[in-house]
Amino acid sequence: MTKISGSHLFLFILGLLCCSCAAVIEQVDDGDLIHMLTGREDNVIVLFTKNNCQECDDLELVVENAQKDLKETVGAVVVKALNSHMVNLYDPTKEPALIYFRRGVPLLYHGEKNPEDIVRMFSENSEPAVKELADDNFEHLTQASTGATTGDWLVFFYSADSVFCLRLHATWEAVAAHLKHRLNVARVNRLEAGISTAKRFGITESPEFILLRQGKIYRYKPKQYTAQKFIDFATKEYAKQTNPEQVPVEENNINSFITDQLKSLADNQQLILIIAGILAVVILVVVIVVCKASKQKAPPTVKKSNKIKKAK
Numbered sequence: 001m002t003k004i005s006g007s008h009l010f011l012f013i014l015g016l017l018c019c020s021c022a023a024v025i026e027q028v029d030d031g032d033l034i035h036m037l038t039g040r041e042d043n044v045i046v047l048f049t050k051n052n053c054q055e056c057d058d059l060e061l062v063v064e065n066a067q068k069d070l071k072e073t074v075g076a077v078v079v080k081a082l083n084s085h086m087v088n089l090y091d092p093t094k095e096p097a098l099i100y101f102r103r104g105v106p107l108l109y110h111g112e113k114n115p116e117d118i119v120r121m122f123s124e125n126s127e128p129a130v131k132e133l134a135d136d137n138f139e140h141l142t143q144a145s146t147g148a149t150t151g152d153w154l155v156f157f158y159s160a161d162s163v164f165c166l167r168l169h170a171t172w173e174a175v176a177a178h179l180k181h182r183l184n185v186a187r188v189n190r191l192e193a194g195i196s197t198a199k200r201f202g203i204t205e206s207p208e209f210i211l212l213r214q215g216k217i218y219r220y221k222p223k224q225y226t227a228q229k230f231i232d233f234a235t236k237e238y239a240k241q242t243n244p245e246q247v248p249v250e251e252n253n254i255n256s257f258i259t260d261q262l263k264s265l266a267d268n269q270q271l272i273l274i275i276a277g278i279l280a281v282v283i284l285v286v287v288i289v290v291c292k293a294s295k296q297k298a299p300p301t302v303k304k305s306n307k308i309k310k311a312k
Contacts (some may be wrong), residue, residue, distance in 0.1 A: 002278060023081040028220055033081055037101055043076035045122065048087040048097040050133040056096040064097060066115035073123045076100065092225055099170055102126060106170035110227040121177060129176035130156075130169075131186040134193035142184075144212045145247045152183040152213045154234045157190040157198055159206035168207060174227040179234060200248055209233075216244035221293045 006111070011237055025047060036044050047063050049056040064068075067078045068196065081087070090106050091097040098109040098118070105128045112115045133141060133155070142153045156172050158165035169187075176185035188194035188205050197203075201210060201217065209220035218238040222229060238244075 003157070023067065025060065025064055025078055026065060027080045027082055030052065030081070030084055030086055031087060033079070033084065036077070037104060039121060042100045042103050043126070045070055045074070045076045045078045046099050046101065047078075047080045048084055048095050049080060050083050050095045053095060057134060059098065059234040061097045062113050062115055062118065064111065066118045066250045068124065069115065073119055074100075074269050076122070089167060092164070092167050094172070101124070102128065107172065108170040108227065110171075110174040110178065124266070125173075125177045128173060129180045129185060130173055131184060133186045133188045133197070135196045136193075138194070138197045139250045142186075142212060145249050146213065150184065152211065152234075154179065154183060154185045154211050154230070155209065156185075156187040157194070157201075157203045157206065157208045158187055159191045160189060161191075162206045165207050168225055171225065171227050171230075175230045175234075178227070178231055183234060196251070206308065211238050213238065213244075215247050217247055248253070263268075 012197075033046065045063075047060060049060055063078065070076055070078055086093055087097055090099050091108055100107040100109065100122045102125075107125055107128075108120070109118060109121060111121055131141070139145065141150060142155075143150050144153070154175070157169070158168070172185065172187060179185055188197055190198035190206060190208075207225075209230070211218040211220070218233075218241050220230070220233050222233075
């Protein structure tokens with residue numbers, strides 16, 4: 001049996017400690033994280049974790065093993081945020097959460113918790129997969145009412161003032177990453193650039209989700225907002241809806257504008273009273289002017305004297 005000297009044992013243990021230290025993920029606080037996400041760092045991978053969480057510890061070990069490949073393949077900085085308040089902005093389910101920020105656009109990791117799958121998903125999705133649609137390009141890109149020759153579309157209607165919608169953007173990018181070879185995943189701001197599109201599809205709340213498939217509308221009805229639930233709906237669960245709605249024809253832009261203006265006018269009672277008052281004054285002035293003009297143009301009436309009458 002080979003005898004190991006004390007010095008060799010010390011060097012062996014020291015080597016193990018150094019290797020272990022090299023694998024530890026750098027921990028940052030919220031201030032550092034905000035600086036990284038809004039500063040010069042193009043790509044940042046953040047592990048959101050918390051104390052007394054075995055699932056968090058397990059994922060951290062996996063990310064430690066993937067850290068070197070992530071830096072080399074993805075070119076991203078890998079950090080850990082412990083008990084961070086910022087996780088509320090990106091993941092409704094909270095810790096543990098692994099999020100890849102691509103120049104600020106978040107992608108929530110969804111998949112098996114092993115280094116190979118993490119590296120593959122992040123390396124294949126260095127660019128955002130969700131398409132931003134608006135009134136001026138929705139029909140052109142989706143061709144929703146003309147047979148959908150561009151494929152099926154899974155659409156997320158959101159509003160910028162909804163915190164819950166904001167928290168779903170990273171999840172929606174995860175959905176797009178998993179489905180990008182099967183269908184299109186998009187989002188529409190229903191209260192701003194997509195207000196007419198939202199009206200067209202009967203969208204009245206935020207968030208709402210629809211699948212456009214072969215001229216039909218399939219509405220996502222569950223109140224479960226995980227990536228897997230959305231993926232299941234888009235790939236198989238939609239088929240359980242036996243009576244999907246027909247995609248409505250796009251309104252003419254001019255007609256839509258006139259309709260919106262008339263509706264806005266009808267909703268404003270004070271404005272109606274003001275306009276009615278102005279019209280009444282204008283009509284009165286016109287009547288007075290017309291009457292005066294008629295009197296001035298009328299020929300004078302000739303009256304025959306009594307003498308002439310008697311002569312006759």
